[in-house]
Amino acid sequence: MARKLMHAVQYNGYGGGVAGLKHVEVPVPAPKKGEILIKTEAASINPFDWKVQKGQLRPIFPRRFPYIPGTDLAGEVIEVGPGVQHFKPGDKVVSMVNPFNGGGLAEFAITKEWVTAARPLEVSAAEGAGLGVAGLTAHQAIAQSAGIKLDGTGPPANILITAASGGVGQYAVQLAKLGNTHVTATCGARNIDLVKSLGANEVIDYKTPDGAALKSPSGRKYDAVIHCVTGIPWSVFEPNLSDNGKVIDITPSLGAIMTFALKKITFSKKQLVPLTLFPKRENYDYLINLVKEGKLKTIIDSKHSLSKAEDAWAKSIDGHATGKIIVEP
Template identity: 80%
Template sequence: MEEPEEGATTQHRRDRATYDMWKKKNSTACITLLSSMDNDPMTKYREYELAKDIWSTHATKFGDIDYNYSYACFSFITSSSNDDVNTGGGLAEFAVAKESLTVRRPPEVSAAEGAGLPVAGLTAHQALTQSAGIKLDGSGKETNILITAASGGVGHYAVQLAKLGNTHVTATCGARNIEFVKSLGADEVLDYKTPDGAALKSPSGRKYDAVIHCASAMPWSTFEPNLSSNGKVIEITPGPSTLLSFALGKLTFSKKQFVPLLLIAKKENLDFLVKLVKEGKLKTVIDSKHPLSKAEAAWAKSIDGHATGKIIVEP
């Protein structure tokens, strides 16, 4: 990899930082290429040259790979810090990532589609398969699932993945997204602003075996009457009240429980999601795209909490 020249431009400074990090971490790190949708020739050349150096360094780990720009990868970016190198933060042209959390992106999956999977997709997958015990091959007895905020980043993946299993899916969302959530496969959809929606009542009177709770905090008293005898509420953003409810449930041996979800990213799960997208069995719905220079607008839209699908930041 050629050492970037010192310069006054932001790009030069970013390239210098990337180069310095790579020199320190080249035995354990690889670079995610999320900007391959960029048609600028210099951007493509810069990524291609960087990828060549990385792949040649890791030839024994990546196998015999032709140095072709069409080979791209993406990864779950961690927020830990090792050896004074902060590996967190994906809002950059290049980011350092762990090989163990990086998968190759096939040409059938766009960079934007892939970028949505590592956090939201993995969260939905873990909530359904590990916390709720859903088998995504369609086997097992039918399970009644409720997915709140089903039109959002995690929610829209959760609906699609749940329908790969033997499930009946009830979902909540805003009125404007009801048809959208139905198109994802939901069997019943509730407008969360209506009385029944606010109470989470299934239109068919079903009791939920599991709730994938992607919305803001709700009291246990709202969930409890709607759960089956062994029902659980899987909280994807657990706070102190959730953790307290979880502890109390354990202490009282309650069969109905709050279950906090702490995401444990695994390469094999990310690879599984990529294959589903490639095969057309899972889709990343993109709410909006924002250039890196206007990342603040993307954050503002995310914080507003009304995005339909994923918000993508592109270099």
């Protein structure tokens, strides 16, 4: 039986930026084994999305064209495929689409059960949609790569978070402060008060000399750096690290991978750690519960309708969003 049509945004090849996005009517997808069909209530844009369009991740992403971008979403379960056990139609959820296949910027999307989590009424669709790539990356960087115990029982640590007003940075500051940490953060001058309100102990304008040098105002050396921007060489990090300090790079370049290898083979105590996100439902559940309890919040930069998705796309490419960019059908 033919499926009804839905509004979606897609592109047909690499490049093109905002102009490459096209509004189309395509059939609502049908869930297969272990899959869930979600009616989208909110989706969020990540830099990953437009980097795929630019071809920076070819030939891995996307698997085929035309491609509907968007990874993170929140919405309502409409239909479940065979074998789905934890969800039923009517459930409110947050989830991530398979980035190989895409599908987030559409009225309906297919996700896998194992990367879908229940969303309580206390968590809005926009708040939940922001938690995907950004929230899970921040959690993995802080709790796993940096080894911070988020119940506050671990040893004291000094953490630096770059681009702390961005999508990952805002969550990283809040999560780090759940542990026994002193947080230094960098951001633009206009966002200093915001980042302080998230819990950062010290905030540096990245355009100042000390900001460019990543120097802690209190002279601290960093046990871990959650590095959320590009273009800062290892030579800037190295003098600011403690004896066993590590830089956790969430967007590692080829140069970063080479530095990682060099530090490994030379048995350096100071390490660069490239981070690859491995989403897990239990981590999603943990973050959602923090939002429900008021211990974590999603800073929303702006909201855009699906019919104006180009505006959200352009804002993300510009690179100066404060928090998450949300698209709502």
